[in-house]
Amino acid sequence: MMNQFKKITILILISIFFGNWVQGQQNEQAYWIFLSDKNDVTFDPYAYFDQKAIDRRMKHNLSLSHFTDWPLNNSYIQIVKENSDSILGQTRWFNAIAVMANPEQIIALQKLSCVREVRPMKYYAVTAATEHISSTSDIDNDKKNQLESMEYHLFQEAGIDGKGVRIAIFDGGFPGVNTISALKPIIESGRLIMTWDFTKNKENVFYSISHGTNVMSCIGGVDFDGNAIGMATGAEYLLAKTEIKREPYSEEKNWLEAVEWADKNGAEIINSSLGYTSDRYFQEDMDGEKSLVAKAANMAASKGILVVNAAGNDGDSGWEIIGTPADADSVLAIGGVSPESLIHISFSSYGPTATGTMKPNVCAFGQAYVAEKGGGYSIASGTSFASPLVAGFAACALQANPNLKTMELFHLIEQSGHLYPYFDYAHGFGIPQASYILNQTRDSIPFSLNTSQSSDGIFAEILYPGKFQIGEYRYLYANISNSDGLIIKYKVIKINQSKIEVFSNEELEDLFFDQDDSNLQVSFFYSGCHRSMSIQEL
């Protein structure tokens, strides 16, 4: 009797596991149904767009009635609805409907004349946050320096706080945003313009994971004393809850819907701290073209919105490189640096894109002082927090230069990087500097570097300022690029003497062996001085 019971139990357990597994494969899945046209639709931009969205389009000389903004054809929606299990959402920009459908329905949908393409939906985004550290010995320094590393005092002195700039934040939840003192100035002055939860189609976003609350505080929050912890304390905000921890399919759809919502409601800057990586892609897919969110991010840029996206936290994982949409060429991808050294923080994802486009574009603190949902503050790690620090900076830059178009602003922020024109795939152009945004000139720094090559390798000699105090360290950045402009090797060396070996002969031999390219270029950056030359010139 007992044996019989055991056998039945085992069989039931196997059936449940196998049944669920098989069911998972056969059941309905989420798809994008791309429609063939938008015939017979009507569109009134003045009824659809917020005034700020209209102003932004006019500033960028964009048509107020563009095909991508028109609504979907209602009769097509009806047909698709009849041929699928349910409709999850839609995107005007891509003229597509998100549906749940089984394989038979998909075959039927593909045969419809109004359907141009059917594509399975990508899923599983991860927020680019790592962990919260409750306290560190340098917490006050971190708080002060996360903005001061970008010369915040210059914006402050000029009375620039992002006033009049509208920022949309896409994240997993915003609990406490409406109650905590860190964001009270925004709420009380009515600068939280609109919220929408795309995961449940309702207005309330003040629940779920507190990642969005932390992020918002890095854009425009204040500390207990009222001092800024994000630069854009005077900006206006749109909050979109787009992520559910690990729910399949929805996040990509939510991101697409949110970007259109942000556009419609006049956002000039979007901060997004999510990225899609190895669940659906290979590294070579990170070309800024393959994913729908990358295309959407580029389209947002073409409509006059600056998309600021975290580079990702895979620098020390097997994936290593940026995710999508940070790979889109018009997205300002933000890497993370260590608050102590201002050098790449280990988890920050590396560039470039699969097409060799430089990423990240700039960087900021990858460990930041953030407001918590309960009203306290903590130190949080992740490029999720570097991204909003730069989004706040971008809002100030836009307020200071209101006539700049999106890509002009994008390049201005790149040029303001403290390493510019030097760059590498860990830091981009470095940490943006307010002085460049305000003056658009850079202090002329005396030539300070001499370089040479010997049988031992490539050496750099610091001529000015070449005297080191005992215990003093400085940083030399160096990279080697090929004739296509792609950096193939880069370094940061901590030094305390004038003459240093930058690349050993073994390293150079390896590079020459791999590259088969005699036109390698070497670039150096040290203490504000940049020098670049052919390896043969050394």
Added chain:
Amino acid sequence: MKKYTYIFNLLIIMMISLGISAQETILDENTYDYKDPNLFGQNRPFYLHYYLGYGLITPYQQDIRNEIIFGKSFEFELGLRFKYRFTNWLSIGTSMSYDIMNYRINQNAENIFPNNNYYIDEAKEKFISQSFSLLPYLRINIGRRGNKIGKYMDIGYFFNWSGNRVIEKYEDEKSELHYKSVYINPTYAIKNNQGIFASIGNQRYSIYAKYRITNLFYNFTDQNYIDAYGVNKFPELPRLTIGIQIGLF
């Protein structure tokens, strides 16, 4: 003079220590070559990883004369799995593992393995087979994915090369009778066996089933055994094992 020597030595030490730390490379990266994608990875052409497995030997088709105790009879394995990817949905591979099969024999009245001594609950009898196992398999992956193992179904065939042991242990507090005997490689136990394997999994976790096709026991060559147990060979131990494997990657 001593004072100057001390200062001189101190200066030397300082110079040496400064020399050692004169430069330190804190970031050194080679750019990933997208034109020549990596050949090794979870969903790349080649992949290799360790795994652990634990399964329960099920009482399925067991003989009452050689019953196991379900729950105490188990398989443990530590292995290395190689995978070669043909397409996104089809791969082949081989697992190599060290396996322990532990059959805990139930002491019922009909039991005749490894002997027909009937000690009720006090006796513990085990048949343990430690083996090196080779398992070629075919893998069918389901669903689109990036560089991930994803969801899959494996079917395979295993070959075991075993060393066998039979352990009898008897302890009776009242009669103060204690003994433990170990028979290494008993002549009636077959050293090599084979079977079929199937598993379904998602990423690092999988549920598997192994079914031994070949027999564990030879026919008796000793007439005394035949006379003692009334059979030509010991009844087979159960063949089906079901368990979980965890990929270590």
